[in-house]
Amino acid sequence: MEATEKHDVVIVGGGHNALVAGTYLARAGLSVTLLERLPHVGGAAISAPVFDGLDARLSRYSYLVSLMPQALIDELGLDLELRSRDTASYTPYDDGGLLVETAPGQATEESFRTLTGSDDELEAWRRFYAEVGTVADAIAPTLLEPLPHIGELRDQVEMAIWTDLVDEPIGTALERRFAHDLVRGVVGTDALIGTFASLHDRSLVQNRCFLYHLIGNGTGEWRVPVGGMGAVTAELERVARGAGVDIRTNCEVDGIDAYDVGATVCGDGFVIEADWVLSGVAPYVLARLIGKPTPPKPSGSQFKINLLVSRLPRLRSGIDPAIAFAGTLHIGESMSELERAYAQAAAGALPERASGELYCHTLTDRSILGPELADSGAQTLTYFGLHTPYEVLPDETAAATAYEQFLTAINAHLAEPIEPLILGVEHKTPAQIEDALAMPGGHIFHGDLQWPWLEEDEKPRHPGERWGVATSHPRVLLCGSGARRGGAVSGIAGHNAAHAILDALPIMGGPGTADNVAPASRH
Numbered sequence: 234m235e236a237t238e239k240h241d242v243v244i245v246g247g248g249h250n251a252l253v254a255g256t257y258l259a260r261a262g263l264s265v266t267l268l269e270r271l272p273h274v275g276g277a278a279i280s281a282p283v284f285d286g287l288d289a290r291l292s293r294y295s296y297l298v299s300l301m302p303q304a305l306i307d308e309l310g311l312d313l314e315l316r317s318r319d320t321a322s323y324t325p326y327d328d329g330g331l332l333v334e335t336a337p338g339q340a341t342e343e344s345f346r347t348l349t350g351s352d353d354e355l356e357a358w359r360r361f362y363a364e365v366g367t368v369a370d371a372i373a374p375t376l377l378e379p380l381p382h383i384g385e386l387r388d389q390v391e392m393a394i395w396t397d398l399v400d401e402p403i404g405t406a407l408e409r410r411f412a413h414d415l416v417r418g419v420v421g422t423d424a425l426i427g428t429f430a431s432l433h434d435r436s437l438v439q440n441r442c443f444l445y446h447l448i449g450n451g452t453g454e455w456r457v458p459v460g461g462m463g464a465v466t467a468e469l470e471r472v473a474r475g476a477g478v479d480i481r482t483n484c485e486v487d488g489i490d491a492y493d494v495g496a497t498v499c500g501d502g503f504v505i506e507a508d509w510v511l512s513g514v515a516p517y518v519l520a521r522l523i524g525k526p527t528p529p530k531p532s533g534s535q536f537k538i539n540l541l542v543s544r545l546p547r548l549r550s551g552i553d554p555a556i557a558f559a560g561t562l563h564i565g566e567s568m569s570e571l572e573r574a575y576a577q578a579a580a581g582a583l584p585e586r587a588s589g590e591l592y593c594h595t596l597t598d599r600s601i602l603g604p605e606l607a608d609s610g611a612q613t614l615t616y617f618g619l620h621t622p623y624e625v626l627p628d629e630t631a632a633a634t635a636y637e638q639f640l641t642a643i644n645a646h647l648a649e650p651i652e653p654l655i656l657g658v659e660h661k662t663p664a665q666i667e668d669a670l671a672m673p674g675g676h677i678f679h680g681d682l683q684w685p686w687l688e689e690d691e692k693p694r695h696p697g698e699r700w701g702v703a704t705s706h707p708r709v710l711l712c713g714s715g716a717r718r719g720g721a722v723s724g725i726a727g728h729n730a731a732h733a734i735l736d737a738l739p740i741m742g743g744p745g746t747a748d749n750v751a752p753a754s755r756h
């Protein structure tokens with residue numbers, strides 16, 4: 234039997250959220266040990282040299298940052314550069330395409346006019362995003378606070394946009410506000426990233442996904458982390474170690490024995506007692522570790538491809554590839570195509586045609602390439618395919634078919650086939666992401682996203698519930714993507730779990746002295 238160690242807090246899993254939580258707690262004077270099963274921390278927020286023999290360190294899984302609050306970056310003292318892109322999106326369509334600049338100007342206006350024949354659709358677009366901005370302005374400042382009640386947010390915005398985003402399936406708003414199938418789809422894709430649903434789904438899971446994609450820092454802008462996602466994790470690891478977090482890699486947790494005043498965490502060669510356990514792993518994984526009945530297993534729905542190309546391919550529309558690929562390049566993402574792909578996948582088949590989006594991060598940040606590649610015309614391309622759930626991509630054969638479908642879909646818009654330009658490729662199905670990252674079902678958010686507020690009748694009883702990080706056990710809190718406001722690379726769940734503990738401690742008599750009290754209310 235191993236000697237038992239004792240710490241104030243043990244964090245299970247070493248994703249970016251765990252690093253954030255550990256830093257706040259260690260800075261507050263608690264002893265914190267973080268246990269990660271892989272040889273490195275970062276979870277899905279890492280960079281890696283994914284192509285054998287090629288000097289390119291790509292953001293292997295997640296790649297863009299929007300939801301990490303600037304206040305959190307400042308508080309932690311992270312040295313990060315998040316770079317804006319001039320192109321928001323480009324969507325090839327027949328022999329033309331729809332260009333949307335990040336700051337929409339003349340090129341955007343002309344593009345809408347050419348596609349739709351008038352200025353009406355652009356006006357509808359501007360109106361919609363201005364209204365969405367009011368919702369973002371209301372919600373963003375609350376993300377690092379205890380959960381607000383729904384009414385506090387609803388009262389700050391016009392009822393029409395609230396209804397569109399929160400009360401009715403987003404597909405209804407898209408059809409009412411926009412006339413063009415392509416425009417509807419370009420807006421609607423934000424509802425479907427990592428979320429397997431129809432735009433008309435009554436569960437509104439797609440609305441929640443849409444909301445999270447539009448509220449980051451009040452602007453909803455997605456920026457490229459210079460140096461890749463690995464640079465974000467490297468900074469988080471630096472401040473965590475600096476604060477005194479004891480980070481242990483190659484340490485897989487096999488079980489958690491939770492009791493009223495703490496928990497024991499064990500794995501191969503270690504048994505650690507703690508007053509608090511933070512779970513940076515998915516709620517489904519936590520249930521298994523703690524010996525509770527597992528909730529339904531989440532199912533991821535994305536097909537991720539990383540490519541290195543010798544140069545960008547030319548497009549049929551004649552647009553400069555450096556403009557078209559600089560933002561989100563939508564492929565097969567008109568609303569009707571998205572709905573068709575969903576219906577086919579929901580019926581258990583791989584959709585006949587690929588729907589997804591492509592990004593070229595090296596147009597914004599060449600530092601992820603080694604000197605030789607950086608001096609050449611080489612570029613990375615990252616594809617995030619939608620509506621390809623775990624169940625329809627069971628094996629290598631299905632993955633190879635999905636990859637061929639991607640090539641067909643992109644080539645349809647190119648003036649030359651992409652294949653001769655490809656220097657390196659890797660693709661990841663949800664099952665492969667599950668294997669690599671222990672994200673159940675390969676679900677990129679550890680499970681479906683939740684509204685970032687309390688319903689009117691929800692009365693939080695202790696800090697864990699007030700911060701949206703509670704589990705059924707009072708001394709085990711969620712600090713990862715499965716927390717109430719956890720999805721994405723944001724650090725929000727880590728921050729909020731740490732604050733739930735810190736809020737509980739004064740009531741209990743300070744670090745390390747917790748007795749038999751469930752955390753009580755301070756707010």
Ligand SMILES: Cc1cc2nc3c(=O)[nH]c(=O)nc-3n(C[C@H](O)[C@H](O)[C@H](O)COP(=O)(O)OP(=O)(O)OC[C@H]3O[C@@H](n4cnc5c(N)ncnc54)[C@H](O)[C@@H]3O)c2cc1C
Binds near residue numbers: 249295298485671678
């Ligand atoms: C393909 C893909 C693309 C994405 N794109 C984006 C994007 O561009 N922008 C964005 O904001 N978000 C994106 N996301 C989502 C985002 O990456 C996640 O929401 C985020 O990584 C969650 O962070 P986390 O710290 O909560 O958990 P994770 O990153 O999942 O980390 C959890 C850690 O726990 C470890 N672990 C699991 N079980 C155990 C155990 N038993 N013992 C010890 N350790 C364990 C895992 O190895 C892992 O390191 C993407 C995700 C994927 C997969």
